[in-house]
Amino acid sequence: MECKSEWEPRIIGFLCKWCSYAGADLAGSGRKKYPANVRILKVPCSGRVDPLLILKGLRLGFDGVLVSGCHPGDCHYQTGNYRARRRIALTKKFLEYIGIPEERFKASWVSASEGAKFAQVVANVVKDIEEIGPNKLFAEDGQ
Amino acid sequence: MEQELRKEARKLLEEGKVDYIVGFAGGSLKFTATPLITKEKEEVASLVVNPFIVNNLAKFLTEVPGRIGIVAKGCDSRSVVSLIQDNQVIRENVVIIGVPCSGLIDIAKVEKLVNRDRDEIDDITLQGEKVAVIIGGRKTELPTKEVLFEHCLGCESPTPQEYDILVGKPTNAIGDKELSRRRIKQLEDMVPEQRWAFWKEQLGRCIRCYACRQVCPACFCERCFVEESQPQWISSVSQWQDNLMFQVIRNIHVAGRCTDCGECERVCPQNIPLRSLSKKMSEFVDEMFHYQAGLNKDAPALMTAYEQVEAEDLIM
Amino acid sequence: MATKKISKKEIAKLLGIWNQQLSVFVPSKEENVAKMVRWDGIDVSFLDWYRNTVIPCKANFLPSMERMFSFKKNEDGYHTEIPQDKQKQLIFGIRPCDARGIATMDKVFTETYEDFYYVSKRKNTLLIGLSCTNPYDSCFCTSLGLEPTEAADVDLMFTDIGDEFLIEEITDKGEELLVATSLVKQATKADDAKAKMLKATVSAMVRKKVDIKEIAKKLQACFSDKDYWEKVAAKCISCGVCTFLCPTCFCFDICDELVKKQGARYRGWDSCSFRLYTKMPMENPREEKWRRVRQRVCHKYEFYPMNFDVTACTGCGRCIRLCPVNWDISQILSSLPTSAISRSEK
Numbered sequence: 001m002e003c004k005s006e007w008e009p010r011i012i013g014f015l016c017k018w019c020s021y022a023g024a025d026l027a028g029s030g031r032k033k034y035p036a037n038v039r040i041l042k043v044p045c046s047g048r049v050d051p052l053l054i055l056k057g058l059r060l061g062f063d064g065v066l067v068s069g070c071h072p073g074d075c076h077y078q079t080g081n082y083r084a085r086r087r088i089a090l091t092k093k094f095l096e097y098i099g100i101p102e103e104r105f106k107a108s109w110v111s112a113s114e115g116a117k118f119a120q121v122v123a124n125v126v127k128d129i130e131e132i133g134p135n136k137l138f139a140e141d142g143q
Numbered sequence: 144m145e146q147e148l149r150k151e152a153r154k155l156l157e158e159g160k161v162d163y164i165v166g167f168a169g170g171s172l173k174f175t176a177t178p179l180i181t182k183e184k185e186e187v188a189s190l191v192v193n194p195f196i197v198n199n200l201a202k203f204l205t206e207v208p209g210r211i212g213i214v215a216k217g218c219d220s221r222s223v224v225s226l227i228q229d230n231q232v233i234r235e236n237v238v239i240i241g242v243p244c245s246g247l248i249d250i251a252k253v254e255k256l257v258n259r260d261r262d263e264i265d266d267i268t269l270q271g272e273k274v275a276v277i278i279g280g281r282k283t284e285l286p287t288k289e290v291l292f293e294h295c296l297g298c299e300s301p302t303p304q305e306y307d308i309l310v311g312k313p314t315n316a317i318g319d320k321e322l323s324r325r326r327i328k329q330l331e332d333m334v335p336e337q338r339w340a341f342w343k344e345q346l347g348r349c350i351r352c353y354a355c356r357q358v359c360p361a362c363f364c365e366r367c368f369v370e371e372s373q374p375q376w377i378s379s380v381s382q383w384q385d386n387l388m389f390q391v392i393r394n395i396h397v398a399g400r401c402t403d404c405g406e407c408e409r410v411c412p413q414n415i416p417l418r419s420l421s422k423k424m425s426e427f428v429d430e431m432f433h434y435q436a437g438l439n440k441d442a443p444a445l446m447t448a449y450e451q452v453e454a455e456d457l458i459m
Numbered sequence: 460m461a462t463k464k465i466s467k468k469e470i471a472k473l474l475g476i477w478n479q480q481l482s483v484f485v486p487s488k489e490e491n492v493a494k495m496v497r498w499d500g501i502d503v504s505f506l507d508w509y510r511n512t513v514i515p516c517k518a519n520f521l522p523s524m525e526r527m528f529s530f531k532k533n534e535d536g537y538h539t540e541i542p543q544d545k546q547k548q549l550i551f552g553i554r555p556c557d558a559r560g561i562a563t564m565d566k567v568f569t570e571t572y573e574d575f576y577y578v579s580k581r582k583n584t585l586l587i588g589l590s591c592t593n594p595y596d597s598c599f600c601t602s603l604g605l606e607p608t609e610a611a612d613v614d615l616m617f618t619d620i621g622d623e624f625l626i627e628e629i630t631d632k633g634e635e636l637l638v639a640t641s642l643v644k645q646a647t648k649a650d651d652a653k654a655k656m657l658k659a660t661v662s663a664m665v666r667k668k669v670d671i672k673e674i675a676k677k678l679q680a681c682f683s684d685k686d687y688w689e690k691v692a693a694k695c696i697s698c699g700v701c702t703f704l705c706p707t708c709f710c711f712d713i714c715d716e717l718v719k720k721q722g723a724r725y726r727g728w729d730s731c732s733f734r735l736y737t738k739m740p741m742e743n744p745r746e747e748k749w750r751r752v753r754q755r756v757c758h759k760y761e762f763y764p765m766n767f768d769v770t771a772c773t774g775c776g777r778c779i780r781l782c783p784v785n786w787d788i789s790q791i792l793s794s795l796p797t798s799a800i801s802r803s804e805k
Contacts, residue, residue, distance in 0.1 A: 170785040170787075171779065171787040171789070172597060172780065173596065175785050176785070177694065177784055177786075179694075180693040198783075202696065203694075206748075260510065260595070262595055262597070263593075350514070350523045350728065351523075351728075352699040352700045353698050353699055353733070354696075354698040354699070354700045357696040357697055357698035357783070358696055366735075380523070380524040380712065380714060380725045380726070380727025380728075381523045381727055382524060382725075410698075412492070412513055412700055412703075412704060412781050413492050413513070414490040414492050415490075
C-alpha cells in the first residue's frame with residue numbers, strides 16, 4: 001500500500017518584534033496547540049513590511065503570507081503599524097484584482113499578551129489555505 | 144494660446160526667474176510632440192500646444208537642475224504637486240505654466256479606426272465633438288470620444304488646479320467616465336482565475352524595457368527594487384512571473400502618487416494595458432482613503448498619513 | 460541566376476510545403492503589435508497589412524530571454540543540462556533592414572567568437588526576404604547604403620509585382636527551397652522589368668535622408684563637448700526601448716536563478732541606456748545621462764564601423780517611431796557640430 005504524502009500548507013509570517021512575535025512566544029510557552037505551518041520571520045515593526053516581501057513570498061511558492069503587528073495606537077514606534085495598515089489594505093485589494101485569492105495574504109493585530117489569539121489566527125489562516133489548495137500561481141505550465 | 148505661452152516662457156527666461164523652460168515642441172513624426180528643455184530664449188518660439196502634447200513633463204523636474212518653468216496640463220500639474228508633497232521638488236523652484244486641456248488624441252486609436260498608420264494620414268483636426276481625419280484628400284469624421292485617450296475621458300482636472308501662470312481659458316473635459324474605465328470594468332467582471340490568466344498572458348509579452356517606469360514622474364527612486372541584487376527580488380530578464388511581479392510592486396510603490404497621466408500605457412512597445420493596473424490602484428486609494436494624488440500641495444502624501452481608524456475590515 | 464515567380468494565391472501552399480520540414484515564422488499581430496510568430500498553417504492575411512515588425516528578427520537568434528543551461532546538485536556533484544536547439548526555422552517576410560541587422564550581429568556572434576546559442580539558431584535558419592512596398596516616414600535605410608528592395612543578407616528575396624511575387628535566389632540554400640515545387644515558375648523579362656521599376660519607386664519613397672559620410676570624424680571631433688551632449692541627451696528618459704527594438708543592438712546580461720539545489724542560468728537583453736549598465740563596485744563611468752547617450756551614438760556610427768567596417772544601424776526607424784519622447788537619431792546625426800571643439804568634458 002502506498003503511503004500518500006499529504007500536502008501541508010507552507011506559510012510565511014512576518015511578525016513584529018515587540019508585539020506579535022512576543023505573542024507567538026507566549027502561545028508557545030502557554031503550550032497552546034496550533035498548526036505548525038507558519039515559518040516566522042521577525043521584523044522590527046509591521047511598518048517594515050514592504051509589499052515586496054509579501055509578493056516575494058508568494059513568488060517563491062509559499063502557500064500564504066501572514067503579517068502581524070501591534071494593535072493600532074500601541075505601536076512601539078508610534079506610527080509604524082498605521083503605515084502598515086495602509087500598505088496592507090492596498091496590497092490586499094490589488095492582489096485580489098490581479099487574481100490572487102485573498103486567502104493567500106492575511107494580516108492581523110496580535111499583542112504580546114495575546115498568545116491564544118495568535119494560535120487562533122494561525123489556525124484560521126491554515127484552514128483557509130488548506131481549503132484553496134497549494135500555491136501554483138507562479139508555476140510554469142505543467143509543473 | 145501658443146503665442147501667449149511663448150511670450151510668457153520668454154519673459155520668464157529674460158527676467159531670470161527660471162533657469163530652464165520645459166515644454167512641448169513639435170515632434171519629428173506626424174501628430175507627435177516632443178519635450179523641449181532649454182535655457183535659450185530664442186528656442187521658446189518652438190513651444191506648441193496641440194492635441195498631441197502627451198508627455199508628462201513633471202518627469203524632468205527630478206533631473207533638470209535649477210529653477211524650472213514647466214508647461215503643465217492638468218494631469219501634469221498634479222504630478223508636479225505630488226512631487227512637491229514627496230519633497231522631491233521645492234515649490235519656489237518651479238514656475239508652473241498651466242495649460243488647460245480638454246483631452247488629447249490617441250493616435251493609436253485613430254490608426255485602428257481608419258486602418259492606416261500615422262504616416263499615411265494627411266491631417267487630424269479636433270473640432271469639438273468630432274475629429275476630422277483626412278487621408279488622401281478624403282475626410283472621415285470620428286466621434287471625439289472614440290479617439291481621445293481613455294485617461295482623458297476620465298479626466299478630473301482639465302484646467303490645472305495648481306499654477307503660477309494660466310495660459311488660455313479654463314476648460315471642461317470631453318469626458319465619459321464609463322468609457323474611460325471600460326477595460327477595468329471588463330476585468331472586474333471576471334473571476335480571479337480569469338484575471339490571473341489575463342495578466343499572465345499580457346505580461347508574458349513584456350520585454351522589460353522599463354519605458355513604463357522611466358516615463359513615470361512618480362518613479363524617482365535612485366535605485367529601483369529591480370536593480371537590487373542583494374537580495375535579488377526579481378530576475379533581471381524577462382519571465383512572465385517576474386514581469387508580473389514588477390508591475391504589481393511598481394503600482395503598489397507609486398500608489399497615491401499616480402495621477403493617471405496614461406503615459407505608462409502609451410509608451411509600452413508591446414501594448415500591454417498598464418493603465419488597467421495603475422488606474423485601478425488610484426481608484427482603491429480614493430475608495431479606501433478618500434485621497435487623490437496631487438490636488439493639495441500641503442497635504443501629507445498618502446503613505447505618510449493615517450487615520451486612527453481605517454481599513455480595519457481587511458485585518459483579521 | 461534567372462529569376463522565378465509565384466502567384467500570391469499560392470503563397471500559403473508554398474509556406475505549407477516548407478512548414479512540413481521547418482518551423483515557419485510569419486508576421487502576425489498580437490494586441491496590434493506586429494511580430495514574427497510561428498505560422499498557424501492557414502493565415503496569410505499579413506500580406507495585406509505588413510510593413511515591419513515592432514520586435515526585429517534578432518529576437519529569433521538572440522531572444523529577450525533564453526535559458527543557457529539548468530543545473531542540479533545531486534549526491535555525486537553538479538549536473539548541467541544545456542538546451543539543444545536543433546529546430547530548423549524559416550523566417551518569411553524579413554525586411555532588408557532587419558536582414559542587414561542580423562548580418563551586422565553575425566560579426567560579433569559568429570565571426571570574432573562563435574556564440575553557441577546564437578550560432579545553433581543561425582545555422583538552422585533560412586531567411587526569406589520581402590521587399591518593402593510602403594516604407595515608413597521614419598525609415599532611412601537608403602542613407603546607410605541599403606535599399607528597401609535589395610537584400611544580400613537573405614536566402615531568397617521576394618518582391619511584390621502585382622498579382623505575383625518575383626523571387627530572386629540569393630544563396631544555394633535558398634535555391635534548394637524552390638526545387639521541389641511546381642508552384643514556382645520562371646519569371647519573364649517583363650516581370651524583371653516590372654520589378655525593377657517598382658523597386659525604384661519604393662526606393663524613392665524613403666524620404667528621410669541622413670548624410671553619414673564623415674560621421675565618424677564629426678563624432679570624434681565633438682566627443683569632448685559636454686554642453687553639446689547634455690543638450691542632445693536632455694529629453695532622453697533612459698529606458699531601453701531604442702536598444703531593445705534595434706536590429707543591431709545585442710547587449711545582454713546573464714543571471715543565475717537558484718532555488719535550493721537547482722536552478723538555471725539565463726541570458727536576456729540589457730541596455731546601455733540604463734543608468735546602472737556600467738555600474739561597478741567602485742564607480743559608474745556612465746552615471747550621467749549625456750555620457751550614455753553619447754556612447755550610444757558613437758558606438759553605432761563610429762566605434763562599430765571602426766572595428767567591423769559596418770555601421771551598427773540599418774535605418775529601420777524603430778527607435779524614432781517608438782521612443783517615448785520622440786528622440787530622433789536622424790536629427791542628431793544631421794546636426795552634429797562640424798567644427799572641432801576644444802572644450803574639455805571635465
